[in-house]
Amino acid sequence: MKANPFESARLSIRAPTPSDAPALYEAYGDPGVMRFWSTPPHRSVEETIAYVTPHAGDEWRQWVIIDKISGRAIGTLAAGERRAGVMEIGYLLSAAASGHGYAGEAVSALIDLLFAEGARRVYADTDAENERSMALLTSLGFRREGLLRAEWHTHIGVRDSVIWGLLRDEWRAA
Template identity: 30%
Template sequence: MEYPSEFDAPGVRLRAYRDEDTAGVLAIGRDPETIRYTPGASGDRDAEAVRTWIRVHSRSRWAEGRYDYAAADPQTDEFLGSGYLRVTARWASGEIGYLVRPTARRRGVATAMTRALADLGFARGLRRIELRTMWENVNSQRVALAAGFRREAELRAALPGDSGHSHDVIVWSRLAADDGARVPPLLPPLPAGALSDGVVTLRGVGPGDAAAVRALVGPDGGWGAPPGHDLVTWCARSPARWLAGERADLLVLDAPTGAPVGLLALDRWEPAAGHAVLCAAAVPQERRQGDGARAVALLAAWAFSAGAARLAAVAAADDIAWQRVLSGAGFQPQGRLAAFLPRPGGAWADAFSYALLPSYQSAAG
């Protein structure tokens, strides 16, 4: 079935490239974010090379089942980005890719482009379309959700990188039978990106936090935070784990100074069951244990507002500091768990289980 050379869709026009798009294509190719998340992008193409690609290569791919489009403003025809739909006719499937001009970002261009290309493919008989994103590219993952795609799998070492390094990627898919509605994240974001009571602040762990996390958890890691050099990758991937509903890792900061004083996590988030597990990789030191209780109470209140009905926690029998933090935030002991937590050398330690319900927190507050 024929694919159109130009068509309008909600929020975007998809058309053939033109010579006047050269500056925009160059801006995309030289953008650090594009280079970071696009294997093979080096930023060294010049204007003449781009013009050659526009005149020859962007159209020659159509014979190979790859349909390249320039994304433009439907009113002004201003160049906004690039997109493609690669079709595998044998399997009635496709793959979408997109890049947005830096000056056009945060305007919904990528989502509009992705929806337009998906609708085009499904209208021509495709049954399944994929997106692939790097773990660290959370903005692109948000586009996938907004365009109705669902997180499906991880492909290890699927994209070649520099110096022999390969990148893991996340696969997202949408089927022709799907309604295409925006897929809400399982674990919602924090309001305004953080929680604070003026004494402590909680914000999500992200790229650049490896040094702070290492100082808090020590060289051996713990509670999901790995030891040593893996912390760099672990921190960089934390926003994607949050978006997927796998786990929310949060730094506890001293609100007046912004200094990290603790590390909490909300794990095993199960919206259907209304259940989540609260973990601590590091709690504030003895003189600041009141701050730890404050941080846990803030996180618990947000979790309840996001749909949790019950929070669970576990404290090693000899971890008095964490037990005091949990009690200070309103958690109630549920019982002793024999040989529950692993210890170095193959040993196992007893632990206490705790639970918090909204009624407990109200009574404690």
């Protein structure tokens, strides 16, 4: 599925290109940023290029988050349709871009897009210890829907997962 571009006040959000990989490697190669990711930190820019390059048959749409002022890639967004009208989202931001409200702004714009496209539910799957991600989702009106014990086998071991959901009629009512 095509990742059409969209934007927010401070961010341009578009499909990634190989030229974004050096900036994105700052996030994907950072052990702190990747701690709660399902894969280990990337070992090279080439690994990041392969990860962000769309492939035929991909179930997920991917976007790169660009800071409009610097023109620099600061993170990524992704969305995959799990069932008709049900979208799972993912997001990752570089450590340098954290703490400035970019994640909330980008995810909020993505939710707007997904509901405008007809989704009835958007959800996220977070590591049970990822406090920052869970705080972001809570601030956007997501509700904790459940805990999946020993759900993921990752580079840091077997992990519990928390499912967070948001319905279209709850969006912007929060």
